[in-house]
Amino acid sequence: MCELTEKLFWKDMYMREFDAKVESVDETGVRLDRTAFNPRGGGLVSDIGKLNDAEVTEVVKKDEEVYHVLGGGATLKAGDAVHGVIDWEKRHRVMRMHTTAHILSAVVNRETGALITGNSIAPIESRIDFSLEAFDKEQFGAYVKMANEAAASGAEVQSFFMKREEALSTPGLVKLANALPPAVAELRIVKIGEIDTQADGGVHVKNTSEIGEIVVNRIENKGKSNRRLYFSLKP
Numbered sequence: 001m002c003e004l005t006e007k008l009f010w011k012d013m014y015m016r017e018f019d020a021k022v023e024s025v026d027e028t029g030v031r032l033d034r035t036a037f038n039p040r041g042g043g044l045v046s047d048i049g050k051l052n053d054a055e056v057t058e059v060v061k062k063d064e065e066v067y068h069v070l071g072g073g074a075t076l077k078a079g080d081a082v083h084g085v086i087d088w089e090k091r092h093r094v095m096r097m098h099t100t101a102h103i104l105s106a107v108v109n110r111e112t113g114a115l116i117t118g119n120s121i122a123p124i125e126s127r128i129d130f131s132l133e134a135f136d137k138e139q140f141g142a143y144v145k146m147a148n149e150a151a152a153s154g155a156e157v158q159s160f161f162m163k164r165e166e167a168l169s170t171p172g173l174v175k176l177a178n179a180l181p182p183a184v185a186e187l188r189i190v191k192i193g194e195i196d197t198q199a200d201g202g203v204h205v206k207n208t209s210e211i212g213e214i215v216v217n218r219i220e221n222k223g224k225s226n227r228r229l230y231f232s233l234k235p
């Protein structure tokens with residue numbers, strides 16, 4: 001049994017380049033001893049970029065391990081030294097979108113009690129699903145304004161680890177308890193100022209002032225009590 005890949009993106013979410021060693025190559029992808037590539041998961045699209053000259057087209061998680069899927073013609077093998085470069089433009093937009101989704105969700109939850117039933121975080125447009133029967137367009141406009149004020153306040157975003165039992169016994173911290181892998185003894189917690197604190201594995205900006213302006217594009221009814229909110233960011 002070998003060690004899990006060291007998740008550099010948890011240590012430093014602003015790491016754009018890194019050096020690593022190839023541990024294995026199989027049909028799932030290339031496994032490294034350490035990586036700054038954030039895999040697809042938790043509603044977030046994966047990073048793309050390069051490992052040496054090879055294109056990284058997708059990064060996936062399987063059994064808590066990170067696998068890099070390479071474009072055609074790549075010839076990496078176990079033991080190779082690699083230099084990884086993240087497509088930073090895509091990644092930073094995903095970080096901004098993800099922190100925004102937490103802020104919007106926190107505001108809507110606080111104001112309506114609505115629970116988040118799903119989300120999809122992508123560079124250009126993202127969406128959040130709320131479990132909410134009554135929906136008032138004007139009211140929603142007010143929530144977006146609150147979210148924008150929260151973003152503009154320049155709240156610091158911190159991430160740290162907490163013992164699993166402690167996190168599970170803190171009200172509101174673990175919103176998707178059954179989605180957590182039982183083997184994980186410590187949970188990563190992300191705290192956005194006084195706005196939102198929860199167990200979360202994804203990448204975020206370090207200060208909400210990086211978000212810019214949140215724009216809600218449309219809201220769709222997806223079933224009796226499901227409202228799907230689409231948003232983007234300016235600039």
Ligand SMILES: [Zn+2]
Binds near residue numbers: 042098200201202
């Ligand atoms: Zn999240």
